[in-house]
Amino acid sequence: MKNGLICKGASKWIERAKLYREQADYGDFYIVSRKEAEAQIKSAMQFIKEVEKAIEKINY
Numbered sequence: 001m002k003n004g005l006i007c008k009g010a011s012k013w014i015e016r017a018k019l020y021r022e023q024a025d026y027g028d029f030y031i032v033s034r035k036e037a038e039a040q041i042k043s044a045m046q047f048i049k050e051v052e053k054a055i056e057k058i059n060y
Helices: 009-026 034-059
Strands: none
Touching (some): 009 034
16 A cells, blocks of 8 residues: 555555454454445445556556
8 A cells, every 4th residue: 555556545444344353253242233334345345446456557
């Protein structure tokens, strides 16, 4: 992300996903709301697009 291949927002997407995963794995009882799940799916899709763009830049 430092080299500019992936947008700066991607690190926030990963950080948020990690937080949710840790809460689900290690928390006493954590239920993800539908709204949170949909937001995570949207972030994941954006991240995938960013990675695909970065791969294209590297390959060309």
